[in-house]
Amino acid sequence: MTTLRQHPMACSAGMSAPAVSLRKRGSVKVILKIAALIGALALVGCGGGGGSGPTGDVAGTVYVVGASALQNATVSIGGQQTQTDVGGNFLLRSVPVNAGTLTITGNGIEPLTQPLAPLTPNVRNDLGNIFVVATGGTYTADVQGTVVRSDTLQPVSGARVLLNGMVMVTGPDGKFQFTKLPVGLGGGTTPVGLITLHDANGVPILEDKPILLDLPLGASPPVNDLGLIPMSPPVGSIPGGPYNIRGTVSLQGLTDFSGTTVTLINKATGATVATFTTDASGGYGFWVVPGTYTVKADHAGFTSQQADVTLTAPDQPVTKNFTLTP
Known part of the structure; x- marks a missing residue:
């Protein structure tokens, strides 16, 4: 030999x-x-x-369950790491598309390690809002739900469900399930995920559906059942049918303004009235009764902004534009 x-x-x-x-x-x-x-x-x-293989950028915003955005948390993906800014935002560039795992550590929290879906190369992959638990908390909440059309209540197949930074796609029965989520997640006005169904060109087949949990998740078992989650047929882009609080959210340094969550909050009660996810134009709109409202714009990797607007009459629209900065 x-x-x-x-x-x-x-x-x-x-x-x-x-x-x-x-x-x-x-x-x-x-x-x-x-x-x-x-x-x-x-x-x-x-x-x-x-x-080196294909890479993509990864962005998101880190929150502590039951508290505010988390600054100075360390986010690690694919051998790279960065720290969150004052708004909890992070951005990692040129991450291998098959990195596979996301880890978040920091003072006063329990470390979070969870699977990361394959990234889309050469674009910004927005993981949305990611929640961690304070020291002593646990990641033992499991959830399930079924995505349906709001007009027929038929299951929606192929919907992309983003929840706490993790992704899965619904099957023919419209069902999805996630495990090892933060106990206590939900119960506030901050979206914990987003459900989308787009065609090959990125055009929505059904309207994007932010995930808001009315009640905090409990430890499993049993599984937290979210029930039926309806997605509405598209109603057209802005400008479209009647909106009396409207505007555009642009993203500094980008030409595609899609993916910003705009939340309308009743100023007097603090209750969320409605949410809207922008398309590439950045436009948003709401139809509401006269009153004073807070409009809040959130986009992973950018600093959130909000402003109060007063609608004096239904037929006298108010326009509020935002430009978010990284």
């Missing part, structure tokens, strides 16, 4: 394999083959011939 060993100097400054003395003409071909093989092994041993 012949053992081929990498020459100790083969990786130094691109040196070639050691020279071989040609003592017989008939052995030239054999020696050349051996030399070529040694060179190939040296190339592999030195890491040559490899190349």
Whole structure:
């Protein structure tokens, strides 16, 4: 048996394999083959011939369950890491598309490690809002639900369900299930996920559906059942049918303004009236009764903004535009 060993100097400054003395003409071909093989092994041993695979950017916003956005948390994906800003936002660039795992650590919280769906290369992958638990909390909540059309109550197949930074796609029965979510997640006005159904060109087949949990999740078992979650047929883009609080949310440095969650809050009661997810134009709109409202715009990787608006009459629209900055 012949053992081929990498020459100790083969990786130094691109040196070639050691020279071989040609003592017989008939052995030239054999020696050349051996030399070529040694060179190939040296190339592999030195890491040559490899190349980085496809990558994508990853963004999101980290919150503590029952509290506010988390600053200075460490987010790690695919061997890269960064810290969240004052708004809990993070952005990691050029992450391998098959990184597979997301980890969040920080002071005063229990570490979170959860699966990361394959990324779409060469674009910003928005994980939305990701919640962690304070020290002493647990990630033992399981949830299930069924996505249906609001007009027929028929199951929706192929819907992309994003919940707490994790993703799954519904089957023919419209069902989805997630495990190991933060206990206590929900019960507030901040969306914990988003359900979408788009065609191959990114055009919505049904209206995007933010996930808001009225009651906090409990530890499992039993599984927290979200029941039927309706998605509405598209009603057209802005401008469209009647809106009396409307505007545009642009994202500094980008030309595609889709994916911003705009929340309309009753100023007097603090209750969420409605939510809207922007398309590429960044437009949003609500039809409401006169009153004073807070309009809040959230987009992962950007600083949230909000403003109060007063609608004095239903037929006197109010326009409020935002420009979010990273």
